Amino acid sequence: MLTQAVTALAGVGKKRQDALAELGITTIESLLTYYPFRYEDVQERQLSEIQDQEKVTLKGTVVSPAVMSRFGYKKTRLQFRMMQNHDVFQVSFFNQPYLKDKVVLAEEIVVYGKWDAKRKALTGMKIFGSGKQDSFAPVYHVSKQIRQTTLQELIKQGFLQYGEQIEEILPIQLIEKYRLMARKQAIYAMHFPTNMEEYKKAKRRVVFEEFFLFQMKLQGLKQAEKAEVNGLVLSYDSQLLKSFIKQLPFELTAAQKRVTNEICADLKSPKHMQRLLQGDVGSGKTIVAALALYATTTAGFQGALMVPTEILAQQHMESFVTLFDQMDITIALLTGSTKSKERKEILTELKNGTIDILIGTHALIQEDVDFAYLGLVITDEQHRFGVNQRKILREKGWKPDVLFMTATPIPRTLAITAYGEMDVSVIDELPKGRIPIETRWVRPPQLETVLEWAKKEMAKGHQMYVICPLIEESEMLDVQNAQKIYEDLQSFFEPTFAVGLLHGRMKPTEKEQIMEQFKENELQILVSTTVIEVGVNVPNATLMVIIDADRFGLAQLHQLRGRVGRGASASYCILVANPKNEVGKERMKVMTETTNGFIVSERDLALRGPGEIFGQRQSGLPEFLIADIVEHANVLEVAKQEAEWLWKQSNWQVVPSYHALANYLEESHKENVFFD
CATH class of the missing domain: 2.40.50.140 (Nucleic acid-binding proteins)
Structure with missing residues (x-):
């Protein structure tokens, strides 16, 4: 059996078993599919x-x-x-x-x-x-305990003893349609190719199989969601919603109207909503979330909005209180800083249904937080929460509808992979009157010229962010730190303009105090590490200076740039950098060429890969053995289409040519192969 432990092989005792386990090799199957990461021409x-x-x-x-x-x-x-x-x-x-x-x-x-x-x-x-x-020698990721030769010998032994048990799992129709190599032959050729041509054919087969099996799993989840007609039906009052929209102090953009309609259709449907709302920085996702939550309350249900930071929770609270000022709606804020007496009151009111909308951080998913009738759960910047955290909040009610929001524009290839089981709504236009942010790239020696120019801008009453990557001196990284820059800027700007410092090691109360001072214009310059990346809204801030900008990823730079340009005045983002390599230079070029978050994220994905953009563990992205969603995007698309087609065939699992595939998926479901 391929599911047998590697100890079934001669020469694998307890010590070697533990060393192999560190490489992720525990069974015969995981050994045979532990592929080389490159080949040497020998x-x-x-x-x-x-x-x-x-x-x-x-x-x-x-x-x-x-x-x-x-x-x-x-x-x-x-x-x-x-x-x-x-x-x-x-x-x-x-x-x-x-x-x-x-x-x-x-x-x-x-x-x-x-x-x-x-x-x-x-x-x-x-x-x-x-x-x-042989013409090619495989090179594996190994450790001090397991050498290349040891691994190769074990793989050879594995094939000799168990190779005949490798079964075909792809249906013959797909193998013939795409001229794919047989599974056993492909796995063998990945380790022992006789020439480059054979290796390419084997890799093509393995890539397709990985994507297809993953998509089958995702599409299966999607089908199960759609088949579940016993979800909540939120029969909201459309007249009340229309009047609420009419009295807003601004007109919704066409994109905001479109996505609001998509979300509202899901609320009224008996099918369980699982929707991802994508929108660039400043595109107006908050108002769409507010409309969805308002609609939920008119249907007699409660809504919850979970965000990653206290500053962002506080900000949403303020904007919601202003929005619903004239409405009979009770809103509460629950974070780690909420005092115990106030928290007790909130929990009581939440349980008896007095609170309509609860806004908060991960404090929302603590055990004693109980809703009377939760109808809609919205998670903002959802990739910052682990899959299990999102699941806990979902389980606070009886199959509430779920809306995920993100300002990290996700390239289409990634959305297909990571969120294949969700419906996706996109706000692809900015509100009217938004002036595009002008981005410039300067070298460190030009910083003083930039600061002189900033003096003139601030003399007009504007404010400035100065972002830097580290808090303390590091011998390894030649990065100027926040503390030093703060002191330098104090001597440059004070007493005319006040300078504040914000970084991740401060207590939440200290951070809030500094942010409040900046929002009230008591501080004109805020020196900060990237703690201001998400959700800070200061319309008067028109300048963003990012020191050592090449140390940041493109998506992060774009998020930071989005902190300015929120008012009626022209805004600027200055990237101060002296990149040492081509990737750094390319990032600076991309930032100065476009303000479109989707273009930025496509380029970021190409430069860095998906794991780095989201952080593999949080995003729920699968770790494929060989397939790469950037390099093999076209194969991913084909695999998705084939999986969608198959799931549309009723009872496909009983067709003989699909038996092996159905069995494999059932086994992987038991072992939770693809999801955390």
Whole structure:
């Protein structure tokens, strides 16, 4: 059985089992699907055709005894000479003393290493012995306890003993349609390809299989959601909602109207809502959330809005209180800082149904928080919460409708993957009258010129953010820190303009006090680490200066830029950076070329990959073994279409050609393979 523990293999005792487990290898199947991350070209070469510093495989005769010398602490050098076609060259191996026995005078040997043309010498990496070699040598992620050769031997042993048990799980229709390699053949060829062509075919099969199985799981969840007709029906009062929209001090954009209609249709439907609302910084997601929550209250249900920070919770509370000023709606705020007496009152009123809308941080998911009749749950900046945290809030009611919101624009490829089981609404236009933020990139020596110009802007009554990446000095990173910049700016701007400092190590009360002073314009300049990234709304702030901007990811830079440009005046974002590599330079270029968050996020995804954008654990993104959602985006799209088509076929699981697939999905569901 492929599900057997790796201890079923000879040579795997408790110690080796633990070492393999650290690499994620626990069963025979996980061993056989532990694929190499790259391959080395180990075809035998002639000295006459190789280049300096090239990694090559050379075959020749050993013409001098192997001599081992020691130097430094526990360091060894093994040296001998080889001859190929009358050319003699030196070979050196460092810290591999055990290879001495493999070097026998006058015998043929095959060595892989790095060629130094000037010294006519090879720095050896491995010895293959004589005999015919494969063209490609797999290279695996290994550890100190598990060497490359050990892993290869175990994989070979695994195939010898269990290879015949590898079953095909893809339906024959798909294999024929896309000319895919058989599963057993593909898994074997991933480890032992005879040539590059065979490896490419094997990889193509593995990538498709990974995406298809994942999409089958997602589409299955989606189908289950849709089939569940016994969700809540929130029969909201559409007349009350229309009058509320009419009395707003601004007109909704076409995009805001469209997504509000999509959400309201879900509320009225007996099907359980699972919707993701995407909107760029400043696109007006808050008003859409407020309308959805208001509609929920007119249907006689309670609504909850969960946000990642206290500052953001406080801000939502303030804007909701203003919005619902004339309405008969009770709103409460619950955070970690809520005093125990006040908290007790809120919990009592929440349980007896007096509170209509509860806004808060993860304090909302504590055990003693009980709702009378929760109808709608909204999670803002949802990728900052773990999947389990979101689940706990959902379970505070009886199948409440769920709306996730994010200002991190998610590229289409990522949305397909991470949120395939949700419906997606997009606010793709900014409110009227918004002046696009002008972004400029300057080098550090120009900072003083920027600050002189900032003086003139602030003389008009405006305010400025100055963002820096670290709080304390670090020997490893040449990054100016918040404390030093704060002191420098104090001496540059005071007494004319007051400077404040905000960073992550402050207590919540200290942070709130500083933010309040900045909002009230008691401070004109706020030096901060990225704690102001999410949700701070100061319309009077028109300048954003980001120090060492190349240290930030594109999505983060875009979020920070969105903190300005919230009022009627022209706003500016100045990136101060001296990037040392091409990726850093590319980020600066992207930021100065576009203010469109979706374009920014597509480029960020291409430069960094999905895990870094969201943080793998929080986003719920699957970790594919070989597939890459950026590189193989077209395969992901095809896999999604095929999975959607299959789930539309009624009782597809009973068709004989789909039996293996249905069984595999059922097993992976039990083991929770794809989701946390």
